[in-house]
Amino acid sequence: MDKLYALARLIGVVLAIVAAFVAIPNVALALLILGAIAAVGNDMDRNVKLMIGAVVLTLTAKSLEAVPAVGVPLAAIFTNVGIAFVGASVMAITLLIVNRVRADWVK
Numbered sequence: 001m002d003k004l005y006a007l008a009r010l011i012g013v014v015l016a017i018v019a020a021f022v023a024i025p026n027v028a029l030a031l032l033i034l035g036a037i038a039a040v041g042n043d044m045d046r047n048v049k050l051m052i053g054a055v056v057l058t059l060t061a062k063s064l065e066a067v068p069a070v071g072v073p074l075a076a077i078f079t080n081v082g083i084a085f086v087g088a089s090v091m092a093i094t095l096l097i098v099n100r101v102r103a104d105w106v107k
Contacts, residue, residue, distance in 0.1 A: 001041060008037035016080035020073050028083050035087030047092035054089045057082030
């Protein structure tokens, strides 16, 4: 299963880069799903780092547009990566809730 998570992560990064230059329909949905798949195998420490990354990328990616010549594509790439991180964060939170409920009721 680790290879599946790694493949989803790789496809997500490649899709984030390609989508910065080519219009791809429903790319945000694809990035959310790929991010969620990639996060299933993560441990809690990695999930916390992902959540921080999702917040940082969501809030700051647009500011990269200020960089001359390459700013707009960079902003688009990091915005797309941020979308994948949001999908991963939602999956991490969902798994955390499921595990806590399971731990509370199954003893």
